[in-house]
Amino acid sequence: MKLSILNGPNLNMLGKRDPEQYGKETLKDIEQLLIDRFADHEMVFFQSNLEGQLVEVIQSLVESDVDGLIVNFGGYSHTSVAIRDALALLEIPIVEVHLSNIHAREEFREKTLTGSVANGIITGLGKQSYVLGVHAVEQLIRDA
Numbered sequence: 001m002k003l004s005i006l007n008g009p010n011l012n013m014l015g016k017r018d019p020e021q022y023g024k025e026t027l028k029d030i031e032q033l034l035i036d037r038f039a040d041h042e043m044v045f046f047q048s049n050l051e052g053q054l055v056e057v058i059q060s061l062v063e064s065d066v067d068g069l070i071v072n073f074g075g076y077s078h079t080s081v082a083i084r085d086a087l088a089l090l091e092i093p094i095v096e097v098h099l100s101n102i103h104a105r106e107e108f109r110e111k112t113l114t115g116s117v118a119n120g121i122i123t124g125l126g127k128q129s130y131v132l133g134v135h136a137v138e139q140l141i142r143d144a
Contacts, residue, residue, distance in 0.1 A: 001067050002043075002066050003042070003068050004044045004061060004066045005045050005046070005130070006047075006071045007071075007073075008047070009048075011027050023126045031043075034130060044066070055082050058089070058090070066092060068092050068138075068141055069092055069137070070097055070134060071114065072096070072130075077098070077115065083114055088117045095133040097121070097122045097133040099126050099127070099129055100124060101124030119136070
């Protein structure tokens with residue numbers, strides 16, 4: 001199984017940025033956790049602080065051999081119509097994940113534009129949100 005894991009702005013600062021909210025692990029730590037836990041999967045990781053780069057990577061998945069997508073677009077989850085519209089082009093399972101509980105934070109974080117085209121959203125479980133995201137994509141692929 002080939003999975004793409006896309007991360008948006010400020011996730012490159014994990015471990016330094018508000019560790020009480022986001023944990024002490026870095027993005028590389030989370031990637032290594034997924035590689036170790038799901039050694040039988042091919043995983044392609046990408047992180048960008050730039051909205052256009054994320055849109056281009058999503059568009060490249062339209063004609064790719066990727067089986068599923070796990071996404072954490074950070075702040076763009078709540079604001080980016082462009083990323084949402086790019087996701088809508090895909091015909092593969094998409095699971096959105098968030099490290100923090102977006103429903104226990106500021107009101108503007110409670111709704112995600114990108115989540116409206118995802119199969120589901122996993123939020124508030126720290127690095128385990130990513131692990132559960134992979135499990136969810138696996139199940140969605142099996143059920144298809």
